Amino acid sequence: MLLSEQYPYTMTAVNSACMTVVERTAYSRFKQYPSTKELADFYTPTPEEIQFVKSRVKSHAGLLGFTLMLKSFQRLGYFPSPELVPAAVINYLRSCLKLKNWVKAIPSVRAQVINDRQFVSTWESNLTTKSLRKWRQ
Numbered sequence: 001m002l003l004s005e006q007y008p009y010t011m012t013a014v015n016s017a018c019m020t021v022v023e024r025t026a027y028s029r030f031k032q033y034p035s036t037k038e039l040a041d042f043y044t045p046t047p048e049e050i051q052f053v054k055s056r057v058k059s060h061a062g063l064l065g066f067t068l069m070l071k072s073f074q075r076l077g078y079f080p081s082p083e084l085v086p087a088a089v090i091n092y093l094r095s096c097l098k099l100k101n102w103v104k105a106i107p108s109v110r111a112q113v114i115n116d117r118q119f120v121s122t123w124e125s126n127l128t129t130k131s132l133r134k135w136r137q
Contacts, residue, residue, distance in 0.1 A: 028076040030086050039092040043071045050097070060103045067093055068105050070120050079120070082106040 031038065045053070045067055053066045065082070068090065072080050083106060090105045 028078075030072075030076070030080070030084065030089065032086055034086065034088055039088065042075050043089055043092055043096075045071060045093070045096055060099050061105075063097055064090075064094060064099055064103050064105045066120075067097060073120050 034042075049067070049070060053063060053070065057063050057066050068082065068085060069079060071089075071093065072085060085105070094101070094103060094105070
């Protein structure tokens with residue numbers, strides 16, 4: 001029995017060698033072509049997240065970029081370079097936020113990315129603190 005037959009969900013045959021599928025490694029990455037279900041499950045912002053993001057940004061580009069960083073961090077556990085985010089994810093978030101197609105997701109100023117990362121980290125730590133309080137009760 002071939003190793004790829006024994007573990008079909010984790011292995012793929014490439015040039016007669018077996019490799020782990022990138023999406024299933026410890027180092028998470030975006031799927032290049034996520035399904036509609038994956039987009040809805042992983043990248044739909046909640047009303048609380050949208051309210052939080054809107055309280056921190058002033059422009060449509062900021063809204064899209066910050067939401068993109070928030071959802072990417074939640075999905076991957078780290079902040080990816082905005083250029084590595086698949087167009088499908090950007091377009092999905094743009095439609096969720098009801099933004100025009102001309103609104104860019106990639107910030108033009110590096111300082112804005114650093115600022116967004118600090119806010120996302122604060123948001124995530126606040127969520128963790130809230131869930132720990134509920135768990136202790």
